Amino acid sequence: MNIKLICSGLLVLLTGCADLSMYNQVPAPVGGTAQSSNYPAQREPAKVETYALDDAEPTGYIAQPEAVVATNSPAIVALLDGAHQYREQGQYDMAALKLERAVRISPRNPQVWHELANIRMAQQQYEMAISLAKKSNLLAAGNRVLQRNNWLLIADSFSYLGQTSAANKAKRKAASLF
């Protein structure tokens, strides 16, 4: 009986340690890989006012770690690439079409939903973009990089909608993830 208690005590301690280890993850590189140009919010003139935050202001979207990208099947990669190309050319409907094909193939892939949110934002359909980003977040359990990117997208969209308090809330959520 005592051994059981000691073991369960150790177990409790160990779970505590497990939590600790999550924060040892090296965050993905920022800026250098120049992924920020992918995200239209960075190109549009920011209508956002500055705000005071204790932590460092989240500067930009972070690229997905290689490991996450690699788990996408070749079909999804092909569709995401195609959508990306269309988006660069401003052909948003065509890009969305590719992404919707991706949803049919891999319905719960959070990255696909995130890209759909990006398209909607590029098309200035901000409320839709927010919903899609939230959906992506729901499916992105454990993927902090993607969740952060989603919250940044949501924050930007709220800003465009003029809902500054909601935007700030979203920014704080993004910041809290790192």
Next chain:
Amino acid sequence: MAKPRNKPKTPKKNIKDRKAKPNRHVFRAFLLRLFALTFVVIVAYGVYLDYIVRNQFEGKRWELAAHVYANPIELYQGVPLTVNQLETLLIDLRYQRSVSLTSAGTYYRSGNTFKIKTRPFEFFDGREESKSIRVHVSNNRVGSIQNIRSGSSIALLRLEPVQVGSFYPSHKEDRILVKISDVPQTLIDGLITIEDRDFYQHYGVSIKSIFRALWANIKAGGVVQGGSTLTQQLAKNFYLSSERSLWRKIKEAMMALILEFRYQKDEILEAYINEVFLGQDGARSINGFGMASVFYFNKPLIDLKPHQVALLVGLVKGPSYYDPRRHAKRALKRRDLVLDEMARMGVLPVQQRNIAKRYGTGISTFKRFSGSRFPAFLDLVKRQLSRDYKEEELNSDGLNVFSTLDYTLQTTAEKIFKTTLKSLNKQYGIEKGKLQGAMVITRREGGEVVAVIGDRNPEFDGFNRALDAIRPIGSLVKPAVYLTALSKPSQYTLTSLIDDSSISLKQQSGELWEPQNYDKQEHGQVPLHSALTHSYNLATVNLGMELKVPKVKRTLEELGIRRAINPYPSLLLGAIPLSPVEVAQMYQTLAGEGFFTPLRSIQSVSSNDNIALQRYPLSVRQVANPSSVYLLNTALQEVMSEGTGRSAYRHLPANYRLVGKTGTTDELRDSWFAGFSGDYLAVVWLGRDDNKPSKLTGASGALQVWSKVMRAISKQTVSLTQPEDIEYVWVDPSGLRANEFCANAVQYPYIKGSAPVEYSPCVGAVGRTLKRAGDWFNDFINNK
């Protein structure tokens, strides 16, 4: 009296002349006026006919049917597809076996490997060219796809979609338009030879032709030549009814003259080629050589060989009489006659004529797709389209409608639905043929409708129960009640105790409403999840009255119900009539974990010449807290594993996670089931059209259909994303906090902060302390 002196004296013989002269004048004048009047009438009539000719010819010439396509099959590594499914699909796409892949639309299978030469297709987002590919299937999935020529691997390939229906113009003519430049020369030569030898020389009507044809036909003892010119035939078919009269002939001649005056020979020929009636297929008529080529030979017109062209030319004189499918000998004889004439006229080399005559009719045996192969689904498409397109546009603009239908899934579901209903009808001793039903299947994510069944005989185009059978949903409403409760985590959790005891409510009419449980028992204080799992009526009503019925109504509206809802207590037990598709919309939000997605049956629409017109994009909107929905879905999963839905596992593996709810109404009039797996959501309704008791509960009826279909189509078990503010906590049977060492303790999800705080007696003091220490440590770490 004396005669007047002024009267001139005329010789007697002139009197007759003088009397005749005025009559001649009058007569001539009368004739002149008659001619003038006739001339004016003819000219006026001519102007009128001219107007008609021009209007039809230059305006929208033909009303073209809209064609509806299923969702195209995507081939990629890992897609679940058996060898037989792939082969059936290719056959349904009218692909032909060919070892050497001679043309687009051929395939060859050896074992598990397919060689396919795909047909090009104009998708909404552009043309996909023909490709020669090798597809390998292993373990019921596509293993690899390679380009045969280059050997490179292909990541993703869209096959052309199956055409699943059409919306025909009222006259039910089906056409594929061809341009004169796409018409084989043999066809033009053949038509000129047989129908109108002087086509390029005459002015619309040819007297010479009439006599020559008469003479030739007498000599040949059969109808070798026609006396009407092609232009006259065009006028007849295009503008006039089929009544035969002299007056009609005159009209026809006048219009032919006008056509020739107004338009070039090539334009007239092209119109003729697209107009002429060449066969009947049930309710639809086959018009134009473009359509006839596909209908008889399963090939585009430009690909036809001389013997095939000759057969079609022969049909002009009598499509039914010379029908190659029903009168093959006659058709062959006629074809040979055409070939001989063509050789005699010198437009077909004798050698070719000889080769051609050696062929049989060469008619394709492919089963035709009539307009309403999937009437219930097409009905949904039409209704959704008619929000954006007028009826005339839908029926006559030749639109290409790209739908969300999954062809394989629909046909599979139909088979199972049909046989299961038959056997249930028998098994439960229901009056023969009286058990009816409907089914709607959608993708769990994205809300695309992949299958719709509206009748026990799915192919029957009648009352579409999937869309129009509005029936009370019974216990299917309960998830809305429980979601309303679970959205208030401070008051209700999955383990909160609620009262399953009798309740009596006074209605507006003064009558008392005293609901009962299915087993007529009261179960006392029961955990919330249990009440839902076992579908207790009393507990639900008690809970609903606590929450207030208007709140439940609000939840239903948020979930996606658009129909007006009466906020009476009976709502809590499902006295709300809905159609199966509306129920699907409601449960779609649960499958979407709180995100509402409007159900769609169409992806996009393009015009007849492949210009992108409209897209129906994927959209979502968060309408419920994902955490509350997670709790609800967890309970609904329990419905399947332990509750009223557990008989689903007669047909599915025990570890195949499902989420669903049974629904039964008063006196078993309606049998409902709504639920989802990882990939599909499906709603089934069974009942009788005359609303008499169907003898089936939701579990014994609808669920059986549902689980059999799911077994056949679903490839993914349910996964529910656990939101971040959900924690799993051990509780004992009475709902007090426990740990994994307690007997009969189970883990349940709770929204953080709502889990029971009070400890169960089964947890000792040390256990509580350790737990507190662990919590403190966690908090310490998390505060950084």
